Amino acid sequence: MNFDDAYKVVAKAVFAKTDKILNEAERNVLEGSWRGQTYDQMAKTYGYSPRYLKQDIGCNLWQLLSVALGQKVTKKNFRTVLELYSLNCLDAAIPQSQAPTSLEKSQPSQYFSPPSPEWSDFDTGKLYNALLRLDFRHQVSLFRSFIETQKIGSCLIHGEPEYGQRWLLNRLIKLIPHGTNAKVIQFGLGRKSRSSYIESLWRELGGRVGLSGQHPPKKIAEAVCQWWQTQTVILVFQDVDRMPKFYMNQFLSEFWFPVVELSSQCSPRNNSYRLFMFLIDYSGCVEQWQLDAVESLDSTWKPQILVKLPRLKRLGKKCGKIREMEGKR
CATH class of the missing domain: 1.10.10 (Arc Repressor Mutant, subunit A)
Incomplete structure (x- = not known):
């Protein structure tokens, strides 16, 4: 053998x-x-x-x-x-x-929902081989160099609908040290009311980190950093393209910047713990927003700056089944 x-x-x-x-x-x-x-x-x-x-x-x-x-x-x-x-x-x-003889019987991933019953006849081995054909090489390469040198950072995963955003997210999370045992917080950024959007955002996000009632975003950032002392923490913000774009810079400056600032004042118990934030764009529009973001890392980069991974490309014909499944999630 x-x-x-x-x-x-x-x-x-x-x-x-x-x-x-x-x-x-x-x-x-x-x-x-x-x-x-x-x-x-x-x-x-x-x-x-x-x-x-x-x-x-x-x-x-x-x-x-x-x-x-x-x-x-x-x-x-x-x-x-x-x-x-x-x-x-x-x-x-x-x-x-x-x-398992099918995906329906396999253990579901903690990062995206399992497929619907109609996919129960789709062989696990075939799915595994199809996933390997997804062309995430550029995104994975950049992210790998990112996590090997940085403890804290944020990334934008973006592309047109059904281009494999969730599959890429799942792959990147599992590249992070202790990622399989991390504290993972998933949060949707789509809101019905725009007039009270930011207040609703802070209230709901505060509830996800264990705070009751209305709290300023810095308190939420403190809770996140407290978690980081004892484990890897991964923040996943879904549907960023559904967020009113004029709130994005406010979200970053009032929440993510304090997270970075507070994390610089303390060190986790295990030096290999990471604190990462993912922003997921399912329509491919966010790259047109005026954000402080970079497409590569150099000596001038700071953790406050968003890393924009290469835009996802259309899945090939051989991966058509995967694209269909992505759309059903």
Whole structure:
């Protein structure tokens, strides 16, 4: 059994159990472990720091594989465990006894809702392979360099309707250290009343962070930073394109800027914890707004500045099924 065959088995097992697609760094750690390399040797081979591979990637990866394969997995026993597990597989497929036969039976992701029952005949393996064909390379590459160098930041995911925004969000979240165990707050920015929009926004957002009644946005920011002391925190603001555009700069200056300022005054207990905010645009209009945003990182970048990921492109014909599913979410 070679590593490529082994990787297919473990990748499908992980996806079936957790909805997670293994990223490049995780694959590198698996391959290095398969070949008996130390983290220092992997770092030289793949261009990462040893600490990042061991603490941010490896620690979570072995826990993830333990869940997917049904027994304790470590760097030392990974190859043996996987070879034994693979004896129960046919043609690199996940065993029927351990894997769902449809998406309806698989564990739903915590970042987007599960598909409707009419998709119950859509094979998990086919979905996994289709997801890999989605062209998120540029977005993932920029975000990976982002999270490796920054503890705090905000990103805009944008494109026309049904262009895979939720799939990309899910992939990026799982690139974040401790992302699978993070405190994730999802919040919709669409509101019926524009006259009381901002007051309603602060009241509802305050309720999501455990505050009752009306509170100023700085108090909400304090609650977010308090969470960050003990865990990775991910804020997901959906439907930003439905927000009146003249409120966007106010939202950033009154909420996100205080989050950044307060976070600079304290440090989390674990240096690998991250605090990230995602703004999701489903119509592709937000990039036309006058926002303080950048498309690449340099020495002048500050956490207050929004990072605008490359605009999502139309999904190819081979991914038509995925696009249909995205539209039904």
